[in-house]
Each structure stands twice: as C-alpha cells, then as structure tokens.
Amino acid sequence: MAKQITLRTKKKIVRKALRATGFYALLGAILVPFAFVFWYMISTSLKPAEALISSTFRWTFEPTLDNYRQVFEQTEFSSFMFNSLLVGFGSVAMSLVFGLPAAFAIARFNAPRLGVIILSSRVTPGITFLIPLFIIFSRIGWIDTYQALIVAHLLITLPMVIWLMIGFFEDVPQEMIDSARVDGASITVTFLQIVLPMTKGGIAASAILAFIFSWNHFMFSVVLAGRHTRTLPVAVFEFMAYGQINWGAIAAAATVMTLPVIVIALFVQRHIVEGLAGGAVKG
Amino acid sequence: MQVSNKSIRRGAVLGLVSLMALAGCAPAAVETEVETDGSASVDAAFNWRAHEGETIRFVAGLQPWQEAVVPLIAEFEELTGITVEVEALPEDQFRQRLQVELTAGSGDIDVFMTSVLQDGPRFSESGWYADLEPLVSDPLLTSPDYEFSDISSAVLEGHTFDGVLSALPIQLEVQMLYYRKDLLEAAGFDGPPNTYEELEEMAATIYDPANDLYGFASRGRGAATVTQITTFLRSYGADYLDADGKAAFASDEGIMAIGEYGRLIRTYGPSGSVNNSWEELLALFQSGSIALWSDNSGQAKALRDPAVSSVADVVGYAPMPAGPVTAAQSYFGWASAIAESSEKKEAAWLFLQWLTGPDVVSQLQEQGIPGGRVSIGFGPDVPEEFVTTFQTALANATAQLPAVKPVPEVRDAIGAAVVSSILGEDVPAAVRKAAEEFDRIVESSE
C-alpha cells in the first residue's frame, strides 16, 4: 500500500513539474518577442561604428559607449530631457487639478454623456491642431515657450486622466460618501478629505500613464517647440543627417529616451495595471 | 513662360545697378549709420556693423553645406555684432517647420534654406520669398566686395520666379556615377562606363549577391527617385513636360527610360530597393557592397571620409553615361532666402550676403561643397576626378525636377510609376497613369 501511494505521488509530482516547465517554457517563448526589440535596441546602441556599416548583421561585437557619448555631446540631450520632464509634469499637474473634480462629478452625479463628450476630444486627429495652434501661439508670443507645449499636451493628458478616474471614482462605496454627508460635510470637503485619499492608487496610475503619453508625444513637439523647448522624441532624428544614418547613435538616443519610462514602469507596474482596470471595469 | 520676363528683368536690374552706382543714392529709407549731410559718398555707405546688436533667426536643414557653414557663423557675429540663432533640423522636420511658420506668417524667421527646384514655385506663389534685387543692388546694403556678377547667371535664373529674385545658391549638386575603382579593375574594365550598355555589362559581371556584392544601385523610394531618373529620361529622348506644359514622359521613350531604370535596379541592385533612398544606399556603398551607384554629388564627402567609409580610397567619380540619344546630366540645388514676413530684412541681408560671399564660398568649396560662384574652384583636397566630373556634368546639366508648381505632389505620382517599374509590374500602364495624375495635379493647382 505505502509503495503504491509513493508511486502515484511521484507521478503527480513529475506531472506537476512538467506542467510547470511547460508553462515557463511557453511563457519564455511569449516574452521573447516582447523583449527582443529592446535587446536589439540596447545591443545596437553598444555597437561600434564598423559593426554597423558592415553590410550584414553582426551578432557579436566589441561593446562601446561611443554612441552614448555622441548622443550627449552632439545634441543638447539633457536639455531635451529637462523639457520633456517639465512639459510632462506641467500638463499632468494641470490635468489632475482640472480632471479629478471633473471625473468625480461625472462619476457620481450621473453625467455619463459629459464623459463621452470629453472622450470625443480624442477622436479629433492631432493634425487638426498643428497649424491653428501655431497661429494662435505665434500671435500671443507663445512660440518656443513651455506654456504652449503644456497647453497642447493637455489635449492628450486631460481626457485620459478623466477617462481613467471615472472608473475609480465609481468604485468608491456609496456608504462612505453618505456617512460623510450625513455628518454635514459639503461635497467639496467629502471629495477632498474622503474620496481622494481612498483613490490614491488610481490617481497615481492615471498620472503615470498620462505622463508616459505626454513623454512619448512627437507631433506637437516638432511644430510648437522651438530651440529651447524641444522635447525628447524629436532628438532621435538629429542623427539622421545628410552624411549618414548613425544607427548606433539613434539606438543610443532611443535607449536613453525610453529608459526613464521603463524604470518608472518596473516600479509601478502594479499601479498601472490597477489604473487600466479601474478605467475599464466601470468604463 | 517665365523666360522672357526674366531676361528683361535682368537687363533692367543691370541697368538700375549702373544707374545707382553713378547716382550714389539710397533707394529707400535705410537704418544705416550714414552721415545725412545730403551727399552720401559711395564708399562711406556700406557698413557691416549697421545692425549691431540685433538678433536674426536662421532655419536650415541638415546638409553638408549647413554642417560646414555653421561653425563659421561666429566670424559673422564678430564682424557685424549681429547674433544669429541657428535652428538646424533633419530635412522632413525642417520642411514641416518652415511650412507651418511661413503659413502662420509669424515673422520669426529671417533667413532660411530652401530648395528652389522643389519648393520654389509654391513658396514664390505664396509670397514667402523676399525680393532680393533691391537689396543686392543697393550699395548701402551690399558690400563692395560682394561681386554679385560672379554668381552664375544661369543659376540665378533658376532662382528667379515671376521676375522676383527669390534666393541665392549655396550648395549645388549634380547627379553623378560613383564607382569602385578596385572592383571594376578586378573585373577587367579599364574605366567607368560611358554608355548604359557598358554600365549593364559591368553591373552584370560584378553582381554577386551571395557575397553581398551588387552591380548597380540607385534610389527606389517613390518620390526620392524622381531627381535621379531625369537623366535617364533625357538620355532616352524623353522629358517631363512638352511645349504645352503637359506630361510628356509617357511617350515611348519615356516608358523605356523608366522601364530601364527599374530593370537595372531590380536585376543588379540590392533587394528591398523600393525602400532605399540615399541614406540606405550610402551605407551600403560605404560598407563596400555596391560597385556602381548613381546619386547626387553631395554624397561624395561622406564617401571619401575614411572614418565612416570603408572604401574611401577606391571611390571613383564619373558623369552619367549616355543613352541612345545623349548623355544627359542634371543638377539640384539648395539656396538661402529671406522671408518676406521678416522684420529685419536688412540684418538678414547682411547675413545672406556673407553666406554667399566670396570668402565663405571659397572656404566651403575647399571642402568640396560647391556654391554658385563661377570664379571659385574646389580646394586641393578634393579629388581631381570629382572636380572634372562635377564641372563636366554641370556644364550640360538641366534641372532635376519638372518646372511645375505642385512639385512634391507630382513627385509622388511619378515616383509610384518608378516603384512599379522596379517591382517589375506593368510599366507602360503605370507610367501612363502617372502622366494622367501629373496632368490632373498640375491642372487643379492653377
């Protein structure tokens, strides 16, 4: 009897191990396409120039930091990064100030149509705004200023913050709000002192996602930013000069550009998932 | 069309200039530091520091010329006390930026680079170019050392639209054939091809894709091909436009020319040609994969730079070969202009004349970047063969783009036909379709 149990248990263990291995193998296979491109980007950025002018792809090479040096020496990369940060923080901050109350009111005071109207601002293609905004900004002397870019980026971040936060605010249990109101608190006080702290996670998630979308935005920057306010995505094109396409430097620029958001993502991936879910669950 | 107006105008300008030199008076109110005692003498008039302390903005695209000139700008700032804010952007972003700003009429741009063959007609129609003639012909505003007459008058004609001198040339290019001396020699040929048949023979002999060796390459990416097929068209006896301004490249000769261009690339070129523009082909040539490459002369600098080119010392230069009818050559050019909406035209003119003046042009030409001045030759570091090829080609060159207004749009239409040819599709049908599109586009732009 004892022997049989052991055998069956052994079989069970083996099967479990096989399934686990199978799972991890499949998982690995799935993750390869996700990670491959990033591996490619980083390895290209470390390749010396000769490895890249060769007419065939080289898997092995002597790594060098030369491309990164070029990126920081030949462009005002730190200035670009500062600009991206400033515009990102600026537009996300404004989006929170305007968007949190708006999302709260839409969520809890029965105004789903207003939510749809705000989402419809995403329906308009970005090109629509390029020339008209440029005309307005040049008339009021806002070209090559941070405020111009922040306002333009609001078109991206504000609807996103509202769309995501509506779900979170809907999730707040009605009893919490009711009890506060019964105690005589106004809506504003309830909002500020009860609801906001409860939805901290969601706010963080929305803010981070909105920041990422602003960081990655390219079109407005080319047109509305000037020499002093140019943001990161434009930087990567500085290496496609007439003399050659400097793939190594482009890859290095791409890596440096993507690195901050990746680091943020790694640390807050849980919040981001919550953010997406909160926006979707009640939508 | 514009020819008669232009020559009349030029005559008038020359006449005016001589009149002014004799009379020695300023044509318009000018903020120069001239003693206003009534009889301003000619030699006390022009002053480099007339606009000291001002700031002007210069928008440029990334080009060899721009790369070479920007470090020199400090000299100008010292000379004049004017601060120059340079904004140099990659070509696509540069064009986009320029269009948006000029459309908005912002007044922030003072001097800008422009390609007169590509954008000239449209920009001129939009009124974006400031007329340079009053500036050039005013001795108070133009340095006596400027030697305007040294600039090739044929080139200047190409920069004049509806009688308005719109821009001044800064970087001239011709299409030429780059070839690998070592590969040709090893294959038993004693020089570059003189005809397309010889070219094909050489390409076929050397073509060895298994070892990453391609016989002949040229641009394949849609609109980018159009500047390169001009010589083919003319060498086969065709042209873009007929006397009535209608598309003429769908003639039998034209169809054959485009067909041959595509066939050569398809047969002897690297795969994926339809996505190759100069950037990709430059990299391939530099890495040693291409034996014969036709493209514009601006690429030469990058080809003979040993830091980026593994074949720097075996590059040869030849004019475009001959087709059944002739050995056509073609040119392309970049120029600089002053924005009509600029509020600092005189300061801008000081900058523009410095950019195109004999001093700067000879410095650039030392490096192999030709401006439009007839008297200035290339520097001693520039290979002899390049200089000969350049001059031979330029002497007979015609414009690389058709003389219509909506140039970018027709480039896309013609480019689509070239792409079809490279892919081996029905060439006559594609070319005829492109010609119809061409006519439709030109008509609807009037």
Next chain:
Amino acid sequence: MGIISRVSRFTDRHVLSIYVGPSLVLLGLVMAFPVVFTVYLSFHQWIGGALKAPEFVGLDNYARIFTEDERFRGAIINTIALTAGSVAAQTVLGVALAVFIHREFAIRGIVRSIILLPMIATPVAIALIWRLMFHPQLGALNDLLERLGLAPSDWLADPKLALLLVGVVDTWEWTPLIALITLAGLTALPHDPSEAASIDGANAWQRFWYVTLPMVRPIIVVAVVFRLIEALKTFDIILIMTNGGPGFVTETLNIYIYNTAFQYQKIGYSSALLVVFFVLVLLLSTSMLSLRRSRG
C-alpha cells in the same frame, strides 16, 4: 465660517458646472479655434498662408475627395484594413495572454513589467529600431532567416507584406494594453461561477468560453473601443517605418492628410479630408459604443 458654508452650499448645488465646467471650458478653448478653423478652411483653397486670403471654393474640395481622389479611396481601405486587423489581433492575443498568466507564479511582477514595455516605449524610437530590424541587408531578421536556411525577405520593401508588418508592429505595441486590462478584470472576478461550472463537468475551455468570458467581456469591450479610436489615427510608426510606401500601400488616411498638408501645402484640401476623417472616426466609435450598450 458663514462665507465658507455659503460657498460650499453654492458649489453643492452646482456641482456639475463647477467641477466639470473648467475642464470643458479648457478643452473647449484649446479645441474651438482649431476645429472651427479647419471646418472653415475645408470650404476654401489656401495657398500662401497668412499673407494671402483663402479662396472660397464651396464644396469643391469635398466633391474632389469623393469623386476624383484615388489615393483617398486607397487610404480609407488601408486604414480600415490595418485598424480592423490590428485591433482584432490585439484583442485575441491580449485576452489569451491575460488568461495564460492569470495565476500565481513566482516572477509575476517581472513578467507583467516585461509585457508592459512595448506600450510604454516611445513609438518614434521603437519604430526606428523596427525599421532597422526589417532592413533587408543591415537587419537582424534576414540574418536569422538565412541562418535557418530560409530565403530572405524584403520585409517593409515588399508591397505585399508592408501593411501586414505595420500591423504586426502595432499589435506588438498595443497587445499589452488589452492583456493588462483583461488581466485586471479577471483578477476582480468572483471564482464561484467558474468553480460551479467545473463541478458540473465543464472542461477548462468551456469554463473559459461560457463562464469567464461573458463576465469579463464588458471590460474588454471598453478597452477595445478606446484602442479602436486610437488605432484609426496610427501615425508615428507608419511615418517612421514606411511613410506610406512602397508606393501607397501603407498610406492610411492620417498619413495622407499629413502629406497633403505639409508636403503638398494644400491646406484647404487637407482640412476637408480632416473633416471627413473626423466624421468617419466618430461614426465608427459611436456605433461600437452603442453595440456595447445593447449587448450590456
């Protein structure tokens, strides 16, 4: 105290205006002029920008779009094909992926981070990397093919493959969005119905299809609608990888409009195209939203 309580009672009564108003006004201000200007210009031809007045042409631009413009028709087809294909693929793959990793395992956090990467990386930069990967001579993919003994491909230069590859890159980039939203939805689901089903003898597939999926569907639909609206406007990756080529096979409506405005300088015509584009996207998204409501 009195003023504060009066103010808060005032805000309580007018919650919607005070809370939502500023956002609406802000968005309205920024959007108003561009939208009105674009509609206005769509009835004009405008060469020369601010130095010359636009020329009124009535419905001419619209007429030309619908009767003469072949590239417009091509662009619409490409847009719909690309969007439908990519979003469908992203949805299927995303849901499958979510289901696959919806379980306890050691490196869960890291896996989720890796999956997030494509969505967060700067599209412009990543598109350049993809373009290099697809390069017939310089890229890694052809090298891989050759090592495996297969024939190299032209990738983006092959007109038959180009649009498909753009779709592949788009799917690579956005599957994480669907996957993570679905995953979050799955996490929030109660386990009982699924357990009840398995007691009733349903196998894993049946459990998923008939029990789990219907419960998580509303969440997926919201994500898909959002993704759809964005996908119709896909721009960065197409501009960088192909700019509509070879020929016009990857030219979507957004790219066509961009080229019309900034390459050809036909601002009036591009404005008309923008209006048509806007109407198209609006129609598609409202019809999808109403679909969601009817399926509840």
